[in-house]
Amino acid sequence: MKFGITQPNQCSYLPDEKEQILVLVSDNSPTRHQYDYLISMGFRRSGGQVYRPHCQTCKACEPIRLPVALFEPSKSQKRIAKRNQDLRIEISELDKPEYYDLFASYINQRHADGSMYPPSEEQYQGFVPSPWGDTLFIEFHDQQELIAVAITDNLFRSLSAMYTYFKPGEEKRSLGIFAILKQIEIAKSMNKEFLYLGYQIDNCQKMRYKQNFLPNERFFEDKWHLFAKSSV
Structure with a gap:
């Protein structure tokens, strides 16, 4: 496998930092086996692009995963699960047109200041599909209405949470947290060892919530470290 390093760019999470990305540039897309290895070494994907932060002066982005057999929900997480017990959960292996409609509404109303605005189907299809399927x-359905979708990669030893979006106006349900709780449950039912959550960034408020799922493991100094208690 071949890798390249991007030029320094403005960090989208920490405004005072510059980011560089280590990117897989092999001629062929990685196989499911290869990506399973790469994600265990701190890589992620966006569409077919596989990458890992490789910043020279900042190590704030830490890959984080949950050993699902050990997970214990907090009191707050239990309340969120109870609050959403009326929802019906279904799992599809196919992308559906209604997913993009919900995604576009979510980006337009909640992330108009972000890099995904304005949303487009081309953009959506650029980061959702994986080369290996x-x-x-x-x-997540409230009666007959689709109110949230969690996109998750199904790997050999794990699930990898890609992106969750929901209907604006449903903030009281804390659907982002509830989606992780359901993915933990699904991972257990599929006999998976881990649920990967992307990157934990302690100094970024919108990326800090992941550390509240305990215990968790973070990847730094080229190995995974177990955290049984939150650092906050």
Whole structure:
């Protein structure tokens, strides 16, 4: 496998920092086996691009995963699960047109100041599909209405949470947290060892919530470290 390093750019999470990315540049897309290895070494994907932060002066981005057999929900997480017990959950292996409609509404109303605005189907299809397939779409229904979708990669030893979006106006349900709780449950039912959550960034408020799922493991100094208690 071949890798390249991007030029320094403005960091989208920490405004005072510059980011550089280590990117897989092999001629062929990685196989499911190869990506399973790469994600265990701190890599992630966006569409077919596989990458890992490789910043020279900042180590704030730490890959984080949950050993699902050890997970214990907090009191707050239990309340969120109870609050959403009326929702119906379905899992699809196929992308559906209604997913993009919900995604576009979510980006337009909640992330108009972000890099995904304005949304487009080309952009959506650019980061959702994986070269090896095996992506799951976890649907959350309030009666007959689709109100949230969690996109998750199904790997050999793990699930990898890709992106969750929901209907604006449903903030009281804390659907982002609830989606992780459901993915933990699904990972257990599939006998997976881990649920990968992307990157934990302690100094970025919108990326800090992941550390509240305990215990968790973070990847730094080229190995995984177990955290049984939150650092906050």
